[in-house]
Amino acid sequence: MTDQSHPSNVHAAAITAELEWLSAVIAARLSHFFGGTDTPFAPPAAPTLPEGAALAQLINKAPLDTAGRLVLALALAPQIQPAVLDPFFVRNTGIDRPFTEFGALRQDSTFFQPTGQTALFLLGGGDTDRRIAAMGLFAPDHPLRSMAGVSLDRSDALLSGALLIAPHKVAALCEGRTPAPDFSPQFPARRLKTGLCWDDLILPREVVHGLDHIAAWLRNRKTILHDWGMQARLGAGFKTLFYGPPGTGKTLTATLLGQRTGLEVYRIDLSMVVSKYIGETEKNLAQVFDMAEQRDWILFFDEADALFGARGATTSANDRHANQEVAYLLQRIEECSGLVILATNLRSNIDEAFFRRFQMAIGFPKPDATLRAALWRSVLGKMPLSDDVNPDALGQAHILAGGAIINVARHAAISALRREADTISQRDIQQAIAGEMRKEGRTG
Ligand SMILES: Nc1ncnc2c1ncn2[C@@H]1O[C@H](COP(=O)(O)OP(=O)(O)OP(=O)(O)O)[C@@H](O)[C@H]1O
Numbered sequence: 001m002t003d004q005s006h007p008s009n010v011h012a013a014a015i016t017a018e019l020e021w022l023s024a025v026i027a028a029r030l031s032h033f034f035g036g037t038d039t040p041f042a043p044p045a046a047p048t049l050p051e052g053a054a055l056a057q058l059i060n061k062a063p064l065d066t067a068g069r070l071v072l073a074l075a076l077a078p079q080i081q082p083a084v085l086d087p088f089f090v091r092n093t094g095i096d097r098p099f100t101e102f103g104a105l106r107q108d109s110t111f112f113q114p115t116g117q118t119a120l121f122l123l124g125g126g127d128t129d130r131r132i133a134a135m136g137l138f139a140p141d142h143p144l145r146s147m148a149g150v151s152l153d154r155s156d157a158l159l160s161g162a163l164l165i166a167p168h169k170v171a172a173l174c175e176g177r178t179p180a181p182d183f184s185p186q187f188p189a190r191r192l193k194t195g196l197c198w199d200d201l202i203l204p205r206e207v208v209h210g211l212d213h214i215a216a217w218l219r220n221r222k223t224i225l226h227d228w229g230m231q232a233r234l235g236a237g238f239k240t241l242f243y244g245p246p247g248t249g250k251t252l253t254a255t256l257l258g259q260r261t262g263l264e265v266y267r268i269d270l271s272m273v274v275s276k277y278i279g280e281t282e283k284n285l286a287q288v289f290d291m292a293e294q295r296d297w298i299l300f301f302d303e304a305d306a307l308f309g310a311r312g313a314t315t316s317a318n319d320r321h322a323n324q325e326v327a328y329l330l331q332r333i334e335e336c337s338g339l340v341i342l343a344t345n346l347r348s349n350i351d352e353a354f355f356r357r358f359q360m361a362i363g364f365p366k367p368d369a370t371l372r373a374a375l376w377r378s379v380l381g382k383m384p385l386s387d388d389v390n391p392d393a394l395g396q397a398h399i400l401a402g403g404a405i406i407n408v409a410r411h412a413a414i415s416a417l418r419r420e421a422d423t424i425s426q427r428d429i430q431q432a433i434a435g436e437m438r439k440e441g442r443t444g
């Protein structure tokens with residue numbers, strides 16, 4: 001007996017109950033079929049599933065009626081409990097072959113692969129009216145397809161095609177969550193992760209205050225939008241601009257906002273977005289935005305300047321296509337129901353009309369001497385240092401942002417190890433700083 005109250009089992013418990021029901025319906029349908037009686041078919045009632053189960057939520061949300069549920073269970077069975085379908089393997093002894101009625105896909109398969117015909121048989125038996133009524137379940141806009149990811153294999157003719165379910169839906173129903181697709185031109189978004197935590201962020205107080213405000217919105221938006229009835233007026237989305245020089249912590253902050261609020265952060269790669277194939281871009285972006293809204297992701301656009309830049313007048317046909325795609329992107333950002341963060345180094349490039357679309361804009365300044373000292377302490381914290389290294393003095397002497405300080409620490413560590421020293425010296429750091437300055441086109 002499974003413990004249905006245990007959260008890690010709740011999804012499996014629901015699937016088990018659903019497949020037991022499917023098994024009972026199959027038994028009832030077969031005995032009706034073989035019984036040859038004129039009594040109406042009376043299938044067993046569908047079970048009540050535990051509320052917290054992904055399957056129960058999908059059925060409610062889609063929504064799926066009993067017929068839809070049964071087809072979903074039929075599609076799930078080969079993935080989870082193929083033996084549930086074994087009763088369909090019974091042979092028609094009169095002609096020594098499988099029963100056409102059951103709609104098996106292949107005769108040589110080790111498990112019974114159901115098809116659209118199997119579903120029609122289960123729902124309608126030999127009753128043509130009922131079978132035709134059940135065909136509606138396979139319409140492209142039916143929630144069984146759009147929400148539950150159940151479809152018929154198109155390589156086969158119509159309803160004789162294999163009944164399939166999208167692998168990420170199976171994972172979602174079994175585990176309660178879905179792995180997102182891998183990064184690709186078709187899915188130009190990548191999850192941002194970090195080994196650091198919120199306390200590692202070293203930022204001026206007013207910036208932290210702004211970030212607390214965003215975190216508070218994420219935590220309380222349900223109250224504000226639903227309980228206080230503000231959704232119609234405010235809209236569900238929240239758009240934020242992070243602007244500031246390179247290496248001041250914009251990307252890290254976006255990543256940590258997700259960690260702090262328990263939401264996943266996805267970075268959209270703008271360089272992948274403008275595709276040569278018109279229409280493809282919109283389709284690819286639509287996938288990302290749809291998934292982001294379903295799963296409540298934070299969307300992060302790095303180097304968002306590309307978006308503002310392309311808003312001007314166009315000359316070539318290529319520009320016009322790029323502009324059309326940017327317009328689509330801006331519209332999706334505008335309508336997105338979650339948190340969207342755009343990051344840029346160039347606040348001055350943004351026109352006022354565009355700026356007003358943000359609910360918030362947070363400037364990430366170059367760190368002052370005090371913050372730089374804190375950054376040095378934090379970055380050098382676990383490294384073996386010579387006695388002559390003084391983070392406060394480093395912070396006073398060199399105007400560097402966090403990203404540059406990280407780089408300096410990296411090169412200083414490499415130099416120390418190349419010398420076969422067991423500590424990093426002030427000289428290692430000085431040399432690395434000079435290198436970083438040269439890289440940035442400055443002089444030490
Ligand atoms: N304010 C900060 N607090 C703590 N660490 C920081 C901070 N700023 C930068 N860093 C360190 O520098 C690294 C690079 O910073 P990050 O990539 O977030 O900068 P950015 O503002 O996004 O830069 P860019 O504009 O070039 O994209 C971070 O991963 C972090 O280790």
Ligand SMILES: [Mg+2]
Pocket residue numbers: 250251252302343
């Ligand atoms: Mg960045």
